[in-house]
Amino acid sequence: MSRFSELAAAHPIVATLVTIAACLVTTFLVIQEIFAPVGKRRPPPGKTWKFPPGPRGIPIFGSLLALKDARDDPEHKMQNDLASYGEMTTVHLGSKTWVFLNTKRVVLEIIAKRGSLTNGRSPMPIASGIVSRNHRSLLLPPSGWTEKRRVMHSLLSGSALKQYGAWQELESTQMLAEYLFQPARWYRHHYRYANSVVHRIALGERLTKTGQELADLQDVVTLFVGSVGRSLVDWFPLLDRLPRALQPWRKHWERLGDWNEEVYRSWWIPTREKIVNGTAPPSWVRDVLLHPETKFTGDDREAMYVGLQLVEAGSDTTREALNIFAMAALCHPDKYRTARGEVDRICGGDNPRLPGLDDMERMPYVCAMIKELLRWRPIFPLVPEHELTADMEFEGYHFPAGVGFVINEIPVCNECEDPEDFEPERWLDGHETDAAHGLWQFGGGRRICVGYRLAFRGLFINVARLVFCYDYKAAGPYDSKRLNHHRTDEPFPVTVTPRSEEHVRLMMEEGARLDVLEDARNQL
Template sequence: MGGIEPSLNIRYGLLLLVCILCVALIELLRPIDSKWLLRTKRWRMPGGPSGSPIMGNLLQMMQARRNPGTFNQWLMSLIPYGEMVTLHMGSKTWVVLNSDRAVTELIGKRGKITNERPYMPVASDLVSNGKRTVIRQEEEWKEGRRVMHQLLSGSNLKIYAGMQELESIDLLRLYLRQPELWFAHNFRYSTSVLYRIVMGYPLNKSKAELDNYQRVTIEFVTSINRSFVDFFPSFSKLPHFLQPWRKYWVSMGSFHRHIFSQWWEPIKAAVSNGSAPASFVRDVLLHPDIRFAGDDEEAMYLATSVMAAGGDNTRMTMNTFIMAMIARPQAQKHAQAELDRVCTDGKSLRLPQMTDSSEMPYVAAMVKEVLRWRPTVPVIPPHQLTEDLEFDGYYIPAGTSFLINSVALSNEFDDPDEFRPERWIDGSEANVTANFWGFGGGRRICVGWKVAQQALVLSFARLLYCFDFTANGPIDDRKLNHQTLQEPFPVKATVRSVNHAFLIEKEAYKFEASFSTFRSNDNDK
């Protein structure tokens, strides 16, 4: 009997040690506002739905993300908890912002301490090589932001408008000749506009090359907040052989870098040998007077990421616009009547120009309404708090992430499911960020929003002036199917008249002539 007692003591001791280690591990993984043993302050957080041990609300979000419609419903389910909702997401704490007031106060007015991005070891490091500007942390982000501000100068915007007008002519030509591929034409247009601005050339990429570029963007967007490791970043510090997930994400990141390199290297070579045309890359990013502090790899990611993110968001917005036109035909007719007043004189037709924008308030307001009606980005990437914050009676710890719930903000309006551009006609319809958070907010607001707005106004105006849009089969205006390379929903685009078709062909002839001249001059160099 005497020999059994020490054996039991050892077992009990080991059991106690395992229990202590488990408690310590759980405590380590808990969000800062929920810790038991290591708590240094008493936090007061907004309310929110209950979650499971360790995971918190993470599994609910991950399950909802499997379907865009389900994810939007989940975001809607958070509204009853109030303007601010606390979610425990693994080791991280989210406070979801459900009202314009909350976003204005926390993102708009307190940007100094809510400007940081949380560390995401998968989406940022493995998929993006630590260099995609939109999710880089503050210290690395500032330099890229500095040079990207060149995109917003007033003189450049006028130059870009000319480029956008040229590219939108090609958009009309493609719609006229291959209307069944309308969705592919939207992506080509949105990419070609930015390719001209960023790289300086007309877009001369094949469909396969464009499909690969679109795949890169779709994969990147879906990688954000998709991996459990981004919510338990401590696991990224394990030895690589204990990280079975790495292979998948590293492979994705390598593919992205390969595609970026294919698009970047010819432009870099042209700048080096002096043959490159005017562009953001030549005149800003690689110009010696600007003194960009990043290396060549960072320059590549900066240039190609601007095109990828800006182009894909524009594509999705254009697709949403087409859905709005076929689902709400009265809005289509209203816009066409406005455009006809501006651009039709008897039987004489001309394409809408950017200089007509002041005479097209309904079309300008339509851009904001499309973005509000069916947000292309349901949740804006997280803003991380860098200092403890007292707000509205709450005491929120540094490290908490604030997220703008675009779906909730879009539902603050009267009859939110109705498509009513006139709700924005108040004198500020030409400023897409006025009273609207679709492009983010604070210092992290999308740097290219003015460029995107111009591209959308032009494409909306010219497509509606020249074409009628109807459904070509059953539609559900909530199922936009943005994450596909195929037709997302059935659409029939019909040219409005023979005169409109002639106008497109006449302008397309000029466009093709200018493209041939550009290519000839480039070859001569």
């Protein structure tokens, strides 16, 4: 008889506890092996992996709990702590391994110069699969992203930017009038402007949606962004292979995906029907996406997601950037006055006029202010990871395919003197109008935001005009680090007033010339 058998016979309760403990340990070890992150899996024969240092995390989950807490931390403690490990930091998150890039140098080397290897995305069964029906190109791997990127590439052309510029100026004129008619809703005017411009570019018509329809689309964006990484399934994609009966979480996310698609369809179907019957005005959807010569290989549902993804992405980021502009006006009135002085020199004088997009090259300080807005309070503290599509060596490190590289935007944006100071002067380097030069808020490499030039021009026309025509003053206590982008009511207290009667006259005359005053009043 073995010693364990003797023990079991003499002490049956102890033996039972030992057996249970052994089973639990074995189960734990099996689970740990199944869900081991890329960076901790055994390399194939002849291969050796070497990673930068980073936090150890806890078994199985790694640093997931710390990342969860970081999502709503205005101080960005986790992101700053990771930068203390060096230029790169390895973090295990569930069964994924991310390498955080903490300096501009390594971002340039890995994301930009090695973009052919770092253009992948890791599987996200919830945010990309269920919520987005595997159709949002932002989260798709190259196999599902390349075709959608091909049809969106026309948005980067100079001719497109010129054509769309007239629409940006018109919608900006309406926004100035909306500010005048109801200044308390300044934050809603930002969203209306941004959505209307991209709606016209993508779908061909000026925005005629109700306030509820606009709110629904904004909620689609907010809830989609909130779904990214919110479920453990996105960090442990193997869970998606369980039988449906063992996936109780699916119902919640499927309801969100159904509602998302319902909102999309309410915007898409009227546009598609007009294209089919020949009554649609010029638009990107009519003239590029659904045009026979484009030969888009996706079906109608995929086309809908491509078109509406363009609308939602172009709406929300511009809204948030303009909110940051309002916060900067409160916190740094001296910089605001400097920008106003530049606009006054060009558009003031005996024959004052509103700034236009043709003034962009002559207003480097305003352009520098926009870049500083995005650096000072980055909209995206973390951008989606760039997954390696093949093994890669870099400066003594050996990374396997499947590792994700993430731009750690907080330390990258703070890689300058006095980072908490708002200093547009730091961007006066001859590249003021290039939104991607030295700034990574639009991503980088092959997956850089396809509309970043269009977005920058839209920010220019509005920042230049608002600086020229309006004054901002705090209407209550505020925290400059709490932008409250997720809110649909006023994100922080602001009083907006027109600069002078002369500027009111300019705005009203331009609004009448472009016939947008009635539309502006109807937004009340």
